[in-house]
Amino acid sequence: MQRTFIKALSLATGEVTVKGFVETVRDQKRMLFLTIRDHTGLVQVAHDKTDGAASITSLLTGITSGSALQVTGQVILDPKVKLGGLEIRATDIQIASVAESPLPIAADSALDKQLDWRYISLRRPENLLIFKVQTLMEQAMREFWAERGFLEIHSPKLTPAATESGSELFKLPYFDTEACLAQSPQFYKQMAMAAGFDRIFEIGPVFRANPSFTSRHDTEFTSVDMEVSWIESHEDVMKIEEAWLAYVLSRISTEYGSEIEETFGVKVAVPTLPFPRISLEEAREILAQQGHIISHKEDLDPEGERMLARHIFGQHGHEFVFVTDYPVSVRAFYHMRQEDNPEITKSFDLLWKGLEVTTGAQREHRYERLKQQAEEKGVDLETIQDYLGFFRYGCPPHGGMGVGLTRLLMILLNRSTVREVTYLYRGPNRLTP
16 A cells, blocks of 8 residues: 555545654553654554454564554544644554564663664754755755856765865875865865856865864754856855855745744844955954953854844844954965955954854956965965866866754754754764764
């Protein structure tokens, strides 16, 4: 018989077949009740042990939570049933797989233990919702790009050398030489600009040998990148990104806004355009007025980011803020420098609710200047000869940005760490399951 998804049972007529996991078992003297879950919802299954088939009673003896089974029966409307006001009166049950008992984790198990048994913890509806939102998020991103003529690329994840720096590379044997896992698609995005693709995006894995244990770092994550040609400044990149994020959040709010609020207590706010913009120098002045002095580097620290976000929200009622005009000292060699102040780059970070989600910039596309900037940064030109070659035969002015997919999800759903919103997390001390 054709499978019926649980969410469609209210429209079903006649006999139905549902397939899913046993959530709970209530074995009473006369009746046996099962709660069955599939990826669309929950339903109660009832079996009368005194009037029903003895074979079903025998089959269900000792059935455990987590077992996978198929239930065929009649849908009975009953307003007394808490799960949707209906239940299935079973006429046939087939067990696909019996789960060992007890299950190794509970809903309140520590996060590390949940990650040890990820394939079980993912059955919980709140975790399922995370990946429904992720799916829609990526779909909406692609819709936005497709409507504006972007091409999708898939850059290589095996590279001969560092793409930006050699400090966070995973190295591995590659036939008679050594390869690295890509820590960014940056150079290949820029190659697409030299190839005349004009505007591109990529959603793909990147790898960083970063021994950090913070809530927002991981050693493998999904990077979301875009790059566009014929821009006049980094302002053009910011305009595209803010429109892109507003579109994505609007789609999520429409489709899952109420479910997100009910499950995670978060109201999805669709941002207004334009996002607030503030230079790094102005941001540091605002923080200094609040008694927060950042002296150890020419950048914002995490507490400074949070304080600035609160200030911007108080002033503008906005969750996002672009911080612009970073100094050369804290930016990559390929970031274009401002004509009237060559110590400042045409770059930006985007903060969302006090956490950095994006780094972007206009890139330097002129070969000689790019080579000079690399030398000034102490980059060995021999290691980037292929990259420099992209700019020898004509390349339009261009810029772009990158963002971590799980960091977006973490902030959107108000989770405490990217570990909670990653399908299978990889970090310095986690390589399984």
